[in-house]
Amino acid sequence: MNYTLKLLLLFLIVLSGCQTKEPVKKEWAIALHGGAGNMDKSQFSEEDIRLYEAGLQQALDLGKNALKDGKAAVDVVELVVQNLEDNPLFNAGKGSVFTNDGRNELDAAIMDGRNLNAGAVAGVGDIKNPVSAARLVMEKSPHVLLIGKGASVYALQNNIEMVDSSYFYTEKRWQTLQRALQNAGKNGTVGCVALDSEGNLAAATSTGGMNNKRYGRVGDVPIIGAGTYANNNTCAVSATGHGEFFIRYTVAHDISALIEYKGYTIAEAATAVVNGKLSNEAGNGGVIGVNKYGNVTLAMNSTGMFRAWADANGDEGVAIFKE
Numbered sequence: 001m002n003y004t005l006k007l008l009l010l011f012l013i014v015l016s017g018c019q020t021k022e023p024v025k026k027e028w029a030i031a032l033h034g035g036a037g038n039m040d041k042s043q044f045s046e047e048d049i050r051l052y053e054a055g056l057q058q059a060l061d062l063g064k065n066a067l068k069d070g071k072a073a074v075d076v077v078e079l080v081v082q083n084l085e086d087n088p089l090f091n092a093g094k095g096s097v098f099t100n101d102g103r104n105e106l107d108a109a110i111m112d113g114r115n116l117n118a119g120a121v122a123g124v125g126d127i128k129n130p131v132s133a134a135r136l137v138m139e140k141s142p143h144v145l146l147i148g149k150g151a152s153v154y155a156l157q158n159n160i161e162m163v164d165s166s167y168f169y170t171e172k173r174w175q176t177l178q179r180a181l182q183n184a185g186k187n188g189t190v191g192c193v194a195l196d197s198e199g200n201l202a203a204a205t206s207t208g209g210m211n212n213k214r215y216g217r218v219g220d221v222p223i224i225g226a227g228t229y230a231n232n233n234t235c236a237v238s239a240t241g242h243g244e245f246f247i248r249y250t251v252a253h254d255i256s257a258l259i260e261y262k263g264y265t266i267a268e269a270a271t272a273v274v275n276g277k278l279s280n281e282a283g284n285g286g287v288i289g290v291n292k293y294g295n296v297t298l299a300m301n302s303t304g305m306f307r308a309w310a311d312a313n314g315d316e317g318v319a320i321f322k323e
């Protein structure tokens, strides 16, 4: 082989080594979910589908516009999750499911990928937007997770909007409990992940929990690393599904770890966890994720997940059922 040919070969080898699997960074990206579960299209009327899609689109537009305006990822995920909490269609905030003994006990978390700051509340029944109480815990307290009465008192002292517990009563969820007292329940939750134009990642998740859960039960949502995680070096993840399994498999952090230690793409990491580990168990559900390049993943092992996504390159969509 002559010298020039050798040089060319060397150049090509070096070049291929330099190519990462995800080379182009998008200016911003966002994904959100409104819960996953085994749902069949036939269970929904056309009007139901239209309402869910409109709710997802509204939350997506809110997040997209905020990112385009240069808002920080942590502000965007809070804003979007607040909007989904206020929408009674989704199992978080207004619209939360009931515990076995007829209460509403809400969980929420938020995490800032810049500095691994995180905050969460669990088992609260009088805070209008639990995600904002989670942010308060993250920013104003030296703690990560506050529960029940202590979380409510802290929120009240810091001017977070409080409501009477009857605010969370919706007829639809009450009837779901009545049905579930005979059968098993289904999943719900809301969440958002975002990459902002400064390259920062954030995640937030909020839920009424599992329908018919035991009073006092806490799910994966407020457990950092289980249902919620964000790290600028890897990705931001928000999960939805059967929380006990998401806690045992530390799902959100596991996805981040596969990226950090094994160099997986976000899609490979999410699939390995959601369609591998989790689906081998009864861990029904899904995740949304975005990595530091702005690549979004929407992975599920159930037949549906209310979801929406967008990025600065114009990829955008809203979907409910598994394609």
Ligand code: ASP
Pocket (backbone or CB within 6 Å): 035, 036, 186, 187, 188, 189, 207, 208, 209, 210, 218, 219, 220, 221, 227, 239, 240, 241, 242, 243, 244
């Ligand atoms: N993961 C939530 C929980 O276990 C419920 C859900 O996402 O449907 O509390």
